[in-house]
Amino acid sequence: MVLPSMRLDEKVVVITGAGSGIGKAVAIAAAEAGADCVPCELPGKISDLDDVCWQIENLGQRALPLPLSLPDLDSIDAMVDQASKEMGRIDILVNNAGINIPRDALEVSEEDWDSVMDVNLKGLFFMSQRAARRMMTNGGGKIVNIASQNGVIGYYKRAAYCSSKAGVVNLTRVLALEWADHQINVNTVGPTFILTPLTQSTFDDPVLREDLLSRIPLGRVGQPEDVVGAVVFLASPAADLITGHTLLVDGGWTAV
Numbered sequence: 001m002v003l004p005s006m007r008l009d010e011k012v013v014v015i016t017g018a019g020s021g022i023g024k025a026v027a028i029a030a031a032e033a034g035a036d037c038v039p040c041e042l043p044g045k046i047s048d049l050d051d052v053c054w055q056i057e058n059l060g061q062r063a064l065p066l067p068l069s070l071p072d073l074d075s076i077d078a079m080v081d082q083a084s085k086e087m088g089r090i091d092i093l094v095n096n097a098g099i100n101i102p103r104d105a106l107e108v109s110e111e112d113w114d115s116v117m118d119v120n121l122k123g124l125f126f127m128s129q130r131a132a133r134r135m136m137t138n139g140g141g142k143i144v145n146i147a148s149q150n151g152v153i154g155y156y157k158r159a160a161y162c163s164s165k166a167g168v169v170n171l172t173r174v175l176a177l178e179w180a181d182h183q184i185n186v187n188t189v190g191p192t193f194i195l196t197p198l199t200q201s202t203f204d205d206p207v208l209r210e211d212l213l214s215r216i217p218l219g220r221v222g223q224p225e226d227v228v229g230a231v232v233f234l235a236s237p238a239a240d241l242i243t244g245h246t247l248l249v250d251g252g253w254t255a256v
């Protein structure tokens with residue numbers, strides 16, 4: 001047998017922002033791959049996890065829904081403590097939670113900038129730091145960040161968003177280097193525009209939708225399910241020698 005496994009049997013996976021969109025699809029895919037899951041969501045939206053937990057349990061895996069408010073360090077520590085205590089360990093972290101405030105660069109306020117950076121970059125960093133400390137006591141682990149193709153290219157009305165995602169792409173390299181000795185792989189997935197609650201208003205605008213489609217050589221908008229294969233792959237034993245990498249799931253956008 002030469003083909004390495006893409007299964008996640010007996011692994012515990014923490015997924016941030018798992019109540020909707022890409023995070024929800026990743027949690028279900030991880031359960032399909034055999035993992036027990038800790039889907040996390042903002043405290044005010046914890047009931048958004050009901051359906052994903054039901055689906056995880058229907059697949060025969062354990063689901064532990066937990067509140068998480070990035071980048072609050074007390075909230076991160078409380079989540080990591082409870083996940084470790086109740087599930088025994090954290091093997092895989094999927095840093096999926098993220099926000100966007102689309103606005104022309106000239107109109108971006110300090111509050112807009114800080115909000116996007118706080119969740120997408122600061123929150124992701126401290127979430128990774130806290131989870132990595134646990135992984136180190138357990139022989140290693142895998143961290144998969146959800147950045148965006150907008151981490152390697154620019155797009156209109158996304159000054160803070162593109163900057164935050166570019167930060168994630170390079171942070172991935174630093175953490176991969178620093179934590180390699182601890183057998184923690186750190187990689188990133190960079191999706192193109194995917195139809196989720198985050199992008200619904202973008203796709204509702206016919207001009208924007210046409211512009212996006214014209215830039216995707218494969219000629220269609222992505223669905224959350226298009227992203228999960230890359231995430232499960234990078235979380236699996238098949239990616240044991242891959243670290244510091246950003247895998248684009250962009251329909252060919254950046255190949256042009």
Ligand SMILES: NC(=O)c1ccc[n+]([C@@H]2O[C@H](COP(=O)([O-])OP(=O)(O)OC[C@H]3O[C@@H](n4cnc5c(N)ncnc54)[C@H](O)[C@@H]3O)[C@@H](O)[C@H]2O)c1
Pocket residue numbers: 016017018019020021022023041042045068069070071096097098099119146147148149190191192193194195196197198199
């Ligand atoms: N949809 C796209 O086109 C697209 C493309 C590339 C990358 N991404 C990235 O994928 C990730 C998921 O996006 P999505 O489209 O599924 O969006 P979404 O809005 O459907 O899901 C994001 C989730 O993150 C949670 N969240 C938001 N702020 C949080 C905070 N402060 N603390 C904890 N959780 C928080 C939300 O409640 C939500 O459940 C994001 O990081 C996004 O930037 C999305």
